[in-house]
Each structure stands twice: as C-alpha cells, then as structure tokens.
Amino acid sequence: DVVAKKHDVVIIGGGPGGYVAAIKAAQLGLDTACIEKRGTLGGTCLNVGCIPSKALLNNSHLFHQIQHDTKKRGIEVSGAKINVAEFQKSKDTAVKQLTSGIEGLFKKNGVTYYKGNGSFVDEHTVKVDALEGNENALLQADNIIIATGSEVTPFPGITIDEERIVSSTGALALKEIPKKLTIIGGGIIGLEMGSVYSRLGSEVTIVEFQDAIGASMDNEVAKATQKFLQKQGFKFKLGTKVLSGERNGDIVKIEVENVKSGEKEQLESDVLLVAIGRRPYIQGLNAEAVDLEVDKRGRLVIDSQYRSKHPHIRVIGDVTFGPMLAHKAEDEGVAAAEYIKHGHGHVNYGNIPSVMYSHPEVAWVGQTEQQLKEAGIKYKVGKFPFIANSRAKTNNDTEGFVKFLADSETQRVLGVHIIGPNAGEMIGEAGLALEYGASTEDIARVCHAHPTLSEAFKEAALGTFDKTINF
Ligand code: FAD
Numbered sequence: 488d489v490v491a492k493k494h495d496v497v498i499i500g501g502g503p504g505g506y507v508a509a510i511k512a513a514q515l516g517l518d519t520a521c522i523e524k525r526g527t528l529g530g531t532c533l534n535v536g537c538i539p540s541k542a543l544l545n546n547s548h549l550f551h552q553i554q555h556d557t558k559k560r561g562i563e564v565s566g567a568k569i570n571v572a573e574f575q576k577s578k579d580t581a582v583k584q585l586t587s588g589i590e591g592l593f594k595k596n597g598v599t600y601y602k603g604n605g606s607f608v609d610e611h612t613v614k615v616d617a618l619e620g621n622e623n624a625l626l627q628a629d630n631i632i633i634a635t636g637s638e639v640t641p642f643p644g645i646t647i648d649e650e651r652i653v654s655s656t657g658a659l660a661l662k663e664i665p666k667k668l669t670i671i672g673g674g675i676i677g678l679e680m681g682s683v684y685s686r687l688g689s690e691v692t693i694v695e696f697q698d699a700i701g702a703s704m705d706n707e708v709a710k711a712t713q714k715f716l717q718k719q720g721f722k723f724k725l726g727t728k729v730l731s732g733e734r735n736g737d738i739v740k741i742e743v744e745n746v747k748s749g750e751k752e753q754l755e756s757d758v759l760l761v762a763i764g765r766r767p768y769i770q771g772l773n774a775e776a777v778d779l780e781v782d783k784r785g786r787l788v789i790d791s792q793y794r795s796k797h798p799h800i801r802v803i804g805d806v807t808f809g810p811m812l813a814h815k816a817e818d819e820g821v822a823a824a825e826y827i828k829h830g831h832g833h834v835n836y837g838n839i840p841s842v843m844y845s846h847p848e849v850a851w852v853g854q855t856e857q858q859l860k861e862a863g864i865k866y867k868v869g870k871f872p873f874i875a876n877s878r879a880k881t882n883n884d885t886e887g888f889v890k891f892l893a894d895s896e897t898q899r900v901l902g903v904h905i906i907g908p909n910a911g912e913m914i915g916e917a918g919l920a921l922e923y924g925a926s927t928e929d930i931a932r933v934c935h936a937h938p939t940l941s942e943a944f945k946e947a948a949l950g951t952f953d954k955t956i957n958f
C-alpha cells in the first residue's frame with residue numbers, strides 16, 4: 488500500500504546539501520519533504536566523513552600531545568595508552584548526537600522526513616521504497632532537488648573489504664591500530680587519516696601518483712605540508728604508480744612503480760587505505776526515467792541556477808560540479824531553496840575555503856600562486872611565520888606561516904594560504920575579505936587583539952605592501 492502525497496519541494500538525499508536545502512525551503516514557507524535511505528540524516532559528512540574524521544583527529548592529537556609534548560611544558564604524564572573501543576565510542580557519540588540533532592531540526596521546521604530510497608517515476612513523481620518499518624510512498628512534487636552525494640572511487644583491480652583493504656569508511660572504524668598503514672592517494676583523506684594513525688603509532692606510507700601531495704593546495708604550501716608530515720614520521724612515495732594489490736591473510740601487498748625510473752617495488756602493510764578521490768553517486772535514483780544529462784566524470788549537468796534540463800529539477804552538492812565539500816553543498820542547499828522561492832540565490836565559487844585538519848592545520852581560499860601565474864595576473868606575496876607570533880610562542884605551537892597573495896596594483900586580496908594552529912578558523916577572516924573585495928591594507932589597518940594568532944594574519948597582509956613589524 489502506497490501513501491500518495493503532494494509537496495512543494497521534494498529533496499532526494501539528506502546530506503549537508505539535502506538537509507540544509509530542506510530546512511531552508513521549509514523556513515521559506517514551502518511544504519518540504521526530504522528522502523534519505525541511510526537510516527540517519529547528515530549524509531557522508533556526518534556519518535562517515537567530516538564529523539567522525541575530526542573526532543578521531545582531535546583525540547589522536549590529544550594522545551600524541553600527552554605522549555610527546557607535555558614534558559617541556561612541565562607536565563609529567565606516564566602510562567598514556569589508547570583504548571581503541573572507547574576511542575571509537577567517543578567518535579560514535581559525536582556522530583549520533585549530530586545526526587539525531589538534524590531529525591530534531593526537521594521536526595522543528597516542519598520538514599517531512601521519508602526514510603527510504605527515492606527514485607524517479609516521471610518528471611514530477613518520486614517513489615519512496617521505504618526502509619523496514621516505514622511506509623512506501625509516492626510523492627508528487629512541484630520542485631525536486633537531487634542531493635545524492637558521492638561515493639569512494641574504487642581502484643581498478645583492488646577489492647575493498649573494509650577490514651584490511653579499506654576506504655575512508657573502514658579507516659574510520661579500524662578495531663586495531665595497524666603497525667603499517669599504506670595509503671594510495673596523497674589527497675586530503677589520505678593525509679588526514681594518515682595523521683590519525685601516525686599519531687597512534689602506525690608507520691604510514693603515502694603512495695601518490697603526482698609529484699606533489701595535497702591535491703589543490705598552493706605548491707609552496709603543499710611542499711611545506713609534506714615537510715611537517717615527514718617530521719611527524721610520514722613516508723612519501725611521490726610520482727609512484729600502483730600496479731596491483733591484494734590481501735593475503737592479514738597482510739596486504741601492493742606492487743608500485745616509480746613513474747620516471749620505471750623501478751618496481753613491493754610494499755607490505757597490515758592495512759591499505761584507498762583514497763584516490765570520490766565520484767558522484769546516482770545509483771537507485773532512476774535518473775534515466777527523466778533522462779538527466781551526465782558528464783564524462785559522472786556529474787549531473789546543471790546551469791548556474793542548479794537547474795537540470797528540466798527547470799524544476801535542481802541538483803546540488805557532490806553529485807554535480809565544484810569541490811566536494813560539505814560547506815559548498817550546504818550553501819548550494821540554501822541557494823537552491825531561495826531560487827525556488829524568490830528566483831535568486833548566491834554562492835561565490837571563487838570564495839570556498841578548504842581546510843585540512845592535520846596538525847598544524849592547512850587552510851586556503853581564493854587563488855594559488857600557480858593559478859595566478861598561469862592567468863598572467865601580477866601579484867605580490869606577504870608572508871608571516873608563526874615562530875614570530877607571540878601567541879604561537881606561548882602555546883609552544885609555532886610551525887607554519889600565513890601567506891597572502893594580493894594584486895600588485897590595487898592590493899586586492901586574491902588568495903590566502905595558511906599552515907598553522909587554528910588555520911581552519913582563521914581562514915574565515917580571509918573569506919570575509921575576499922567577499923567584500925578588501926585590499927591587504929584594509930586588513931592591516933584593522934585592530935587585531937593581542938596576543939592572538941590572528942596577528943600573524945594581519946602582519947602577512949601588511950607584508951604585501953609594507954614592512955612587517957614583528958619579523
Ligand atoms: P552526501 O553527504 O554524500 O549525502 C548524500 C545522501 O544522499 C547520502 O546520505 C545518501 O545515503 C543519500 N542518497 C543517495 N541516493 C539516494 C536515494 N536515491 N534516495 C535517498 N537517499 C539517497 N567535507 C568538508 O567540507 N569538510 C571535511 O572535513 C570533510 N571531511 C571528509 C572526510 C571524509 C572521510 C569524507 C569521505 C568526506 C569528507 N568531506 C568533508 C566531504 C563531505 O563529506 C561531502 O562534500 C559532503 O558530505 C557532500 O554533501 P552532499 O549532501 O552533496 O552528499
């Protein structure tokens with residue numbers, strides 16, 4: 488028996504894109520439904536992405552600090568050890584509180600939540616195949632938003648069992664700390680999950696096809712990042728191709744080849760993490776029923792207002808163009824709801840911050856030096872190291888720097904790149920500057936509190952057009 492219901496907006500997928508779109512649409516007075524098949528809301532980010540990874544990063548950092556960074560602070564601690572079950576439970580608690588919090592927000596805002604798989608019947612009809620204990624439904628919708636997200640890109644020929652050969656999902660739930668962890672891919676997932684296990688004692692080796700780590704980072708920042716991770720014990724095999732890999736009992740073997748020399752090598756580890764990117768996910772959506780256009784990389788094709796070829800069917804988040812980031816999906820969710828209600832919405836794609844939650848953190852927004860060179864834009868660089876910042880000194884946490892890129896003539900901020908403690912929080916100030924078209928002089932003339940890390944930000948801005956004071 489199928490319940491037939493009519494809604495102004497039906498959203499397929501309850502991740503950061505979908506759940507935020509649902510709340511916003513309901514707040515705008517639209518009768519809104521959200522379909523999610525996972526059983527919990529929050530999508531990849533809250534269930535198996537941003538949130539659990541940050542819980543593990545935070546706690547592993549604390550453990551590492553207790554072990555290696557207390558003595559010189561006059562704190563004597565002995566016998567610190569990891570209880571893996573409790574360590575995982577602490578993460579699970581954060582996830583559970585946040586995902587169930589969204590259910591509460593749905594109730595508060597009057598969003599109808601369908602637990603099940605949503606698929607197209609026709610351009611205005613979506614079928615819900617309910618999870619056990621829930622009712623199937625047939626939904627009539629004036630507007631539909633697809634927010635079905637992404638999934639792990641598999642490595643051809645290497646089978647993920649989520650035990651010894653894992654994706655990020657398995658890496659977030661290991662029952663033992665591997666002695667040796669090999670990671671294919673020196674992108675954000677590889678470096679964040681590598682940081683977690685390196686701090687817990689694993690010997691971490693990153694195998695990366697490119698000559699640099701850090702995917703879209705500024706080249707100078709990527710190099711500096713590699714250096715501090717090496718200091719923490721990471722081993723890097725750059726310019727290296729993985730030829731094959733398989734599990735043999737409790738050991739995983741892979742064969743790799745140096746791209747330049749052609750030299751081959753076998754690597755053995757207890758756990759292999761495959762982290763070579765993510766790809767759009769539309770399985771089970773029956774997109775064929777409405778003939779949606781998909782590009783070569785599997786992304787649903789849209790225009791600048793998130794519209795597919797059917798103007799009332801919009802697409803947001805990881806399943807379409809742009810960086811695969813939660814805050815990008817969220818902002819698109821708000822904008823898509825506003826387009827439906829008002830006919831306009833706003834996301835500035837030149838101003839989407841990236842943060843890698845290593846220690847120190849790496850954060851950036853706007854353009855990289857290599858992009859400015861390629862575009863032939865004349866720019867000036869301002870830099871300030873945390874070693875010369877008083878708060879970083881008092882915190883005994885002085886690695887890294889702030890780097891500003893500003894237009895040579897106008898001093899307009901073009902990009903900001905930070906390695907340092909709390910870089911992820913500090914990059915918000917750079918976003919505000921970019922959004923308002925600030926110059927570096929505007930920033931350098933703003934009074935920043937002393938002693939704070941943000942003084943390094945101010946001084947780096949100053950460095951693009953004048954002498955820095957403290958360095
Ligand atoms: P998703 O979060 O993937 O949500 C899509 C949802 O749709 C899923 O829950 C899925 O079950 C559901 N769905 C799919 N098809 C259907 C269907 N037919 N019917 C019903 N439901 C369906 N980003 C950051 O910004 N910061 C981070 O720190 C960060 N850390 C990450 C760490 C890891 C390990 C990973 C894997 C990702 C991380 N990301 C991070 C990326 C972030 O998780 C994604 O960019 C974000 O979740 C995308 O949101 P979305 O709503 O587009 O898709």
Ligand code: NAI
Pocket residue numbers: 671672673674675676677679694695696697700701702727728729762763764765810811812841842843844
């Ligand atoms: P990624 O795109 O960041 O990095 C993948 C890396 O793997 C690249 O460096 C690439 O050169 C390399 N690679 C690709 N194919 C390879 C091969 N065959 N052999 C060796 N190396 C290969 O993808 P990643 O790390 O899997 O993350 C997926 C997505 O999740 C990203 O888009 C990222 O933005 C998002 N994410 C964001 C986080 C954050 O914001 N803090 C944290 C974790 C993930």
